Ligand SMILES: Nc1ncnc2c1ncn2[C@@H]1O[C@H](COP(=O)(O)OP(=O)(O)OP(=O)(O)O)[C@@H](O)[C@H]1O
């Protein structure tokens with residue numbers, strides 16, 4: 321048997337794992353490389369992209385995706401999907417608006433109602449999933465269709481229209497607008513408040529994931545739920561909590577939608593759920609759970625924001641945007657896989 | 667000797683499969699209770715009940731004399747019962763130290779942040795006590811060998827088991843040196859006053875450390891004996907099922923082990 325000193329010596333030798341390998345084995349590396357490449361590409365080909373004033377626009381685009389990509393990434397690390405995340409944003413915006421408008425209440429009542437509803441939808445998704453044991457792909461696909469129909473149907477009943485009625489003349493609108501839709505100007509750059517929310521959510525989520533017990537549980541329930549339960553991790557609570565976090569962020573996004581544009585289109589949000597998932601996957605989340613990064617998901621959202629506007633600024637036909645996105649997804653996934661293998665081989 | 671944990675007439679059915687019937691057993695302080703039996707005899711089912719993974723469907727489990735039914739493994743752990751499962755191991759993509767402390771994370775400071783430095787230090791120390799060196803505790807456990815993973819799980823149970831440690835075939839994947847270490851740990855835990863349930867197929871291992879032996883067969887207890895009233899040969903014979911062994915040796919007597927298969931001629 322080896323002596324303790326021998327063991328320690330061997331420990332020391334291998335503990336000096338090359339910094340490069342350690343950095344490269346981070347899940348977000350692939351997305352960082354992709355973000356730099358795309359940034360340089362548009363810097364080269366799109367003149368308006370070089371204009372500092374457009375930073376605000378690009379970040380705004382990224383923030384509206386990022387605010388949802390962050391909780392969706394957490395959920396994916398926890399081993400589940402939420403296909404209803406896109407339409408849940410619309411539901412949140414609509415429910416707040418319609419309640420306040422229909423009953424002539426202060427809009428803050430609508431804001432609170434919407435918060436409760438959005439988090440409850442998340443909790444319902446989680447509960448149904450655990451109750452039935454069905455895959456989350458199916459459960460949330462169901463919720464996705466249900467909410468899509470409810471959005472259209474309830475809006476039609478309440479307003480006779482496909483969009484919610486304007487609420488900018490109602491009590492509390494000004495303060496709610498300040499909280500959910502304001503912007504600040506720093507030099508030539510106009511920053512929407514969503515950018516602040518996005519950065520905050522990213523920081524909080526990254527902290528929770530890597531530095532708290534709950535973060536440990538999230539990785540564990542996504543990696544092997546059975547093993548996690550066996551060592552005492554509250555698997556159900558963790559999963560339901562993750563769905564509720566998605567609900568909370570859907571509420572925040574929905575409130576921005578409402579107070580930024582005053583009305584919400586009831587058909588909006590369909591297809592967004594995949595964009596959130598794409599951002600998370602570009603950021604290094606595995607579809608199988610147990611691995612990923614919220615910082616990566618935010619970089620994924622940034623890539624999305626840059627591409628969306630870069631294509632415009634470069635004068636390319638925006639029809640190609642989705643194609644570009646699809647190629648990006650495949651490339652990022654391949655890069656992630658390659659980088660991970662290289663880093664693991666050392 | 668006081669029984670920490672005792673089972674009386676416990677039964678468990680999975681649908682129409684009666685995996686356990688009328689099992690009584692007690693785990694005493696400072697004793698190793700070995701559970702032996704064939705594949706499918708119900709050993710893992712038994713320990714899953716005691717660890718809170720499955721509820722039992724009949725009988726009574728009592729802790730310190732009062733009946734309990736653990737709702738979840740977390741409850742069992744809170745009662746000081748730590749388990750190494752045969753089939754439920756570790757989260758593959760998580761690092762070694764995160765797995766080691768999973769469910770029992772150390773936290774410090776106002777924000778209840780993970781105390782990563784202490785966890786890594788303790789994890790490294792506990793693993794090197796088991797005689798395995800894992801160069802980098804940040805590596806995912808998926809990159810460890812099966813035996814190393816098993817050692818992580820065992821080291822974890824030994825570290826966190828406050829009153830009862832349950833080991834379900836812990837030595838099945840281990841080398842001679844590590845098996846020896848595990849057995850030594852079992853003895854150490856026993857001498858420290860813990861109750862140990864040790865499940866194995868190997869009567870030699872069992873007899874080395876066991877105080878009490880329970881053999882399960884088709885979900886029933888067929889032997890429950892103290893070490894004093896049992897020899898190793900008798901234990902091995904009981905495990906193989908007495909007359910079945912005689913039958914087997916009779917059958918095999920006809921086979922000449924020397925020339926079972928002719929060596930293949932190179933072509
Ligand atoms: N989740 C389950 N659902 C249905 N039947 C099960 C389940 N788990 C175990 N069984 C059945 O219960 C019986 C006992 O299984 P158990 O795993 O307890 O055996 P074991 O003694 O641990 O065997 P081994 O030595 O192979 O580990 C087997 O017949 C098995 O098929």
Ligand SMILES: [Mg+2]
Pocket residue numbers: 709710711752834
């Ligand atoms: Mg078993």
